[in-house]
Structure formats: structure tokens, C-alpha cells
Amino acid sequence: MPLTGGNVCFVPQSGSYYRYLKPTDPGAGNPLTWTHSSYDEALLLITLYCRLALAVTGTNRYFRMRAFSSSGRTVWMHKCALAQLDMENRRYLWDRHNENKNTFRGSFLISGPVPYLWLLPGSSITLDVENQGGTDSLYQCLLQVKSYRVKT
Amino acid sequence: MPGNNAFVPVNLGFIAPVEIAAPGAQTEWSYLLPDEFIYRLTMAYFFYECDGNAANRWLRLRFCDDAARVRGVFTDNKQLVAGNTRHYTFGIGMTLIDSGGHRCIPLSDTWLPGGWTIGSETEDMEVGDTYTLIALTFQRFREQN
Numbered sequence: 546m547p548l549t550g551g552n553v554c555f556v557p558q559s560g561s562y563y564r565y566l567k568p569t570d571p572g573a574g575n576p577l578t579w580t581h582s583s584y585d586e587a588l589l590l591i592t593l594y595c596r597l598a599l600a601v602t603g604t605n606r607y608f609r610m611r612a613f614s615s616s617g618r619t620v621w622m623h624k625c626a627l628a629q630l631d632m633e634n635r636r637y638l639w640d641r642h643n644e645n646k647n648t649f650r651g652s653f654l655i656s657g658p659v660p661y662l663w664l665l666p667g668s669s670i671t672l673d674v675e676n677q678g679g680t681d682s683l684y685q686c687l688l689q690v691k692s693y694r695v696k697t
Numbered sequence: 698m699p700g701n702n703a704f705v706p707v708n709l710g711f712i713a714p715v716e717i718a719a720p721g722a723q724t725e726w727s728y729l730l731p732d733e734f735i736y737r738l739t740m741a742y743f744f745y746e747c748d749g750n751a752a753n754r755w756l757r758l759r760f761c762d763d764a765a766r767v768r769g770v771f772t773d774n775k776q777l778v779a780g781n782t783r784h785y786t787f788g789i790g791m792t793l794i795d796s797g798g799h800r801c802i803p804l805s806d807t808w809l810p811g812g813w814t815i816g817s818e819t820e821d822m823e824v825g826d827t828y829t830l831i832a833l834t835f836q837r838f839r840e841q842n
Contacts, residue, residue, distance in 0.1 A: 620714040620832040624797050658801050660788035661739040663713045
């Protein structure tokens, strides 16, 4: 019986493997968007790392991660809880099982939670900043995923 | 029927987010699981927005059997009040978080047969309160005696 609602089921094949994906830096003042365009694999998000450099202080920014399905609907969203920013540069890490943390190691590394987030072909992830200054920059984004071959 | 017979769950794979249309103001949402399979819920995500009416809302994730009998409820332990908005993620392995407009809540192992329904149950839902951005993910299994 087919599933209702246009949902896709896939069978994780043996031989799944971990790998890293590197979205292109978007340039100052722009959000970072990555689209899963490989048609024959499903990806389970393990971690997402990114750096955010602020050009000016004094404005409260909120760093936001969103996941979209292939139909363009938001299926998960998280704003960094400690991201009311007036700092100059922070490292961010969304990680499974972690609660929000704030560790000072030269610059901040903030961990957020990640649920079982499945990315099928056509789905996408966007990182953006509310109240983004014109010269604020997102860079060095890295996604660690576990890759499964799709078999519908 | 789970609960009556021992069975070997055969993993048929994961289901990418089940997207549920926003139900409109002061309306609960629900999702009927398709027949023939058994489902392990791994994540439920939604956004809840309170209107300006003073009331203490309590949000719950509820599942019912095919006769509409309540079989289980996950209850948030913090109320929402007028003007609050929260992104809710119930997830296996998550830790309890309440910050930055988020509520992350641990989800215990939840097996749901086809024909059962999962949805919201909101105490003191006000006239302008809304659920939006609703998504669920499952693993799907077949029963093998």
C-alpha cells in the first residue's frame, strides 16, 4: 500500500557511509543555502558546522538553521539560543543529542540539538541571520552526513 | 496486532518528513498512519503560536488506537501563555531544552500500528492559537510472526 500525503519511504542499504559536504561560502550579507541534488541517496544529518563573523557590534543577531523538504516546506527549524549577538566571531555546531552549550575556546562554540533529520533529493538547508548586517559573513560551513542509497 | 502477539519487526526503512498541513486557528492536528505497517516515531516537530488571550496552555503529543482510545501522551512540562511562540521538537535521544523560543523534548521508543492516529492535544487552546510547520518522521516495519 502506498503511503499517503506524498511521503517517500526508503530502505537504508548496507554500505552506508559517512561523509562531509562543503557548501560554497555565500559572500558577505547573504544567507547560506545548500540543496541536496544527488538523486539516488538519502542523507541523515549528523553535524552541521559553520562560522559567523560579524562586521559591527551593537545589533542583536539571531543565527537560524532551517531544513526544507523537496516541496519547500519547513520541516525543522532552530535558532541558536545564545545567539543574541554582539560578538565578532563565533563557531557554531549543531549536533545530535547535545543540548545548547556555550564553550569558550578562543571564540565561542555553540552546540544546538539536531533531531533525526532526513534529507532526500531536492531538500535543502538554509543558514541565515536575523538582523544581518550588510557585511556580516557566514563561512566554512561543513555538513557531516550519513549517506544511504535510496530504494523506494 | 502488536501487544497481542510476539513478532519480529522487519525494518522496511525510514520515512522522510511527513508534512501535515496547518489546521487553522484553535484546531488540533492529527495524522492517520497508513495500514499494514508498524511505525517507530523518531521525531515530531511543530510551531505553536499563542494569541493574546490570558490562559495557561499545555501542549501534548497524543496517540490513539483505531477505536480512538487514547493509548499514550507525551506532555510538555512547561506552559505557554499569551503571546508565547515555541518551536517544538519531540525527538528520540534529545535532551530537554527550553531556550531561544525552542522546546526540545525527549521521545521514548514509540511503536504505532497502522490505523492508529498521532496528533496534538492542547489544554486551554485559545481562539487565535495556531499550529503550523508540522512534520513527523518514522521508521517503518512489517510484522513477521
